[in-house]
Amino acid sequence: MKFRMVHNxxxxxxxxxxxxxxxxxxxxxxxxxxxxxDGSFIIVYLEDGNSSHQLELTWLRDRKEPYNLGDNEFHLAFKVDDYEAAHARHEKMGCxxxxxxxxxxxxxxxxxxxxxxxxPEKR
Incomplete structure (x- = not known):
């Protein structure tokens, strides 16, 4: 038996x-x-084109208030081959x-x- 992560x-x-x-x-x-x-939800799967792991975004029509993320101690991680360029992009975006x-x-x-x-890809 083999398990493989496919999305978050x-x-x-x-x-x-x-x-x-x-x-x-x-x-x-x-x-x-x-x-x-009935229009009550939309689920969209995203890929980065470099891995098989997907990010699933779920939108619920009736949800109006922000989601409670608790202490937000969980996260997704991305490796990048040009760390400085990625940092510059994200800094410009203000995120x-x-x-x-x-x-x-x-x-x-x-x-x-x-x-x-x-x-960075290599640390």
Whole structure:
């Protein structure tokens, strides 16, 4: 028996805003979409084009208040081959929320306050 991780889910309040953020910040693109016939939800799967792991964004029509992320101690991590260029991009976007220069990493925050770790390919 073999298990393989395939995706993580983030619930989002503004699907269009989240899709734009993930496209602009991490070059992710939509690969699949599921829409409820009654319009109550939309699920969009994103990929980065470099790995098989997907990010599932779920939008719920009736949800109006921000999601409670607790202490937000969980995150997704991205390795990048040009750390300085990625940092410059994210700095320009204004989405860097925490940096740890000693560890050589930083975190971005998406529109729903989920944290995304960025680390160099080689450390």
């Amino acid at each position: 889910n983030f619930n989002v309040l503004d699907l269009a805003k989240s899709l734009k953020f993930y496209r602009d910040a991490f070059d992710m693109h939509e690969v699949r979409r599921i829409e409820a016939k 860097i929320c925490y940096e740890n220069p000693e560890m050589g990493i930083y975190f971005c925050e998406d529109p729903d306050s989920y944290w995304l770790e960025v680390l």
